[in-house]
Amino acid sequence: MHNEAIELYKLIQSIYPTNPFLIYAQEGLAWANFLNEDYSEAQKIREKIQNISQQKDLPKWKIAIIARLSSGKLSIKRL
Numbered sequence: 001m002h003n004e005a006i007e008l009y010k011l012i013q014s015i016y017p018t019n020p021f022l023i024y025a026q027e028g029l030a031w032a033n034f035l036n037e038d039y040s041e042a043q044k045i046r047e048k049i050q051n052i053s054q055q056k057d058l059p060k061w062k063i064a065i066i067a068r069l070s071s072g073k074l075s076i077k078r079l
Helices: 002-015 022-035 039-053 060-071
Strands: none
Touching: 002 022, 022 039
């Protein structure tokens, strides 16, 4: 069951890598990994979420760029 959730959250991230609400899919992915007893992966995802969410006043376009960089679909060289 948790493996299916992990695959769905990864699919959402691959389809919508620049969506400003992607952080919710990342949160779900962290929980699914935690419930699947993959604690190191869950912690890694939570740290990424925490780093993004600490930027309280980020405009949507900056969140989109961060999400795109996190997905590996955009490199800093292209910026």
